[in-house]
Amino acid sequence: MxxxxxxxxxxxxxxxxxxxxxxxxxxxxxxxxxxxxxxxxxxxxxxxxxxxxxxxxxxxxxxxxxxxxxxxxxxxxxxxxxxxxxxxxxxxxxxxxxxxxxxxxxxxxxxxxxxxxxxxxxxxxxxxxxxxxxxxxxxxxxxxxxxxxxxxxxxxxxxxxxxxxxxxxxxxxxxxxxxxxxxxxxxxxxxxxxxLSNNVLKVIPRPEEGGGFEPVRQFIEEHLTEDISVEQLMAVCRVSERSLYLLFERRAGLSPRDYVRQRKLERVNAQLQLATARSVTEVALDHGFVHLGRFSEAYRKRFGELPSQTWRRQREQFALGG
Missing domain, CATH: 2.60.120.10 (Jelly Rolls)
Known part of the structure; x- marks a missing residue:
């Protein structure tokens, strides 16, 4: 423990x-x-x-x-x-x-x-x-x-x-x-x-036009540093859970959760390549990855290297360029 x-x-x-x-x-x-x-x-x-x-x-x-x-x-x-x-x-x-x-x-x-x-x-x-x-x-x-x-x-x-x-x-x-x-x-x-269950009414932004993949894709992009639930995505699309999964399978080839996780990893990858990235831990936590070991393994599978390697290479390139 x-x-x-x-x-x-x-x-x-x-x-x-x-x-x-x-x-x-x-x-x-x-x-x-x-x-x-x-x-x-x-x-x-x-x-x-x-x-x-x-x-x-x-x-x-x-x-x-x-x-x-x-x-x-x-x-x-x-x-x-x-x-x-x-x-x-x-x-x-x-x-x-x-x-x-x-x-x-x-x-x-x-x-x-x-x-x-x-x-x-x-x-x-x-x-x-x-x-x-x-x-x-x-x-x-x-x-x-x-x-x-x-x-x-x-x-x-x-x-x-x-x-x-x-x-x-x-x-x-x-x-x-x-x-x-x-x-x-x-x-x-x-x-x-x-x-944890609570009495907060989590108001979900609704697009003017329901249905379709673009509104939910945009919602995900705007909330990548937050915990995004399937219920939120259903509310944005105004569809049932089954229809939501079919929409993601058709447009992204992934389940909603896997798509959100992939986009979070891609955003972390982009952040680690910026000169302003202070540490791998800080960027990972900011995007909701609290299991740092699992995060590192998922990142390696997605990008072929550990997040620390991406961050270190960026720092070395910045130092040479500076």
């Missing part, structure tokens, strides 16, 4: 649990903890701030109940790494286990009980980050605020999200510059809105 925060980010190791709780109150969100009446559990926390995101890995070393009235200005996302957690918010009890993801909306009460062996990775996502992601894509903000429908998710269903968190943790620990940090946090917001 991808490492989420190494020992370089350690703040407390085998420390008093209430000291760790006080630190969490300062950096993650206001809460109260309840520990067993006997014993002195040894708690640990690793923490990094990355642009407007807070990242931390916590274990308390004993069964602990964590409660809070509401987190108000943040979305609280937890990845269970070990052990289990019981959620009892609104009287609805759920058990979360390793590999599952817990997401709490800003106005939801928190009532979580963790097993003694539980270790969790927490991402604190500010409300304004998701609101800005909506505004960038011209989606109207819900009157009641952005809310995610379900509390429980699985990493396997959140395509590439765990790997994205691993990349972010690595960047946070190696002092990435502000521009890269801002890029990553925007990707996190867009991924959450795209992957």
């Amino acid at each position: 991808t490492l989420l925060l190494s020992d370089r980010s350690q703040v407390y190791d085998r420390a008093d649990a209430y000291a760790v709780s006080d630190y969490v109150n300062q950096h993650v969100g206001s809460h109260c903890i309840r520990l067993p009446p006997k014993g002195r559990p040894q708690a640990s926390i690793n923490h990094r701030t990355f642009s407007s995101l807070d990242l931390c890995r916590i274990s308390y070393g004993a069964p602990v109940q964590v409660t809070s009235a509401a987190l108000e200005t943040i979305y609280h996302l937890q990845i269970l790494l070990r052990g289990h957690c019981r959620s009892a918010a609104y009287g609805n009890e759920q058990i979360f286990r390793a590999g599952e993801v817990l997401l709490i909306n800003p106005d939801d009460p928190v009532d979580l009980t963790y097993s003694a062996d539980c270790e969790k990775f927490i991402v604190k996502v500010p409300v304004r980050l998701l609101e800005n992601a909506c505004l960038e894509q011209h989606w109207p903000l819900p009157d009641q605020g952005i809310r995610f429908i379900a509390q429980r998710h699985t990493l396997s269903a959140m395509d590439g999200f765990h790997q994205l968190m691993g990349l972010i943790c690595n960047e946070a620990e190696t002092s990435a510059d502000a521009e890269i940090a801002t890029l990553y946090e925007r990707i996190v917001a867009k991924k959450l809105l795209a992957l």
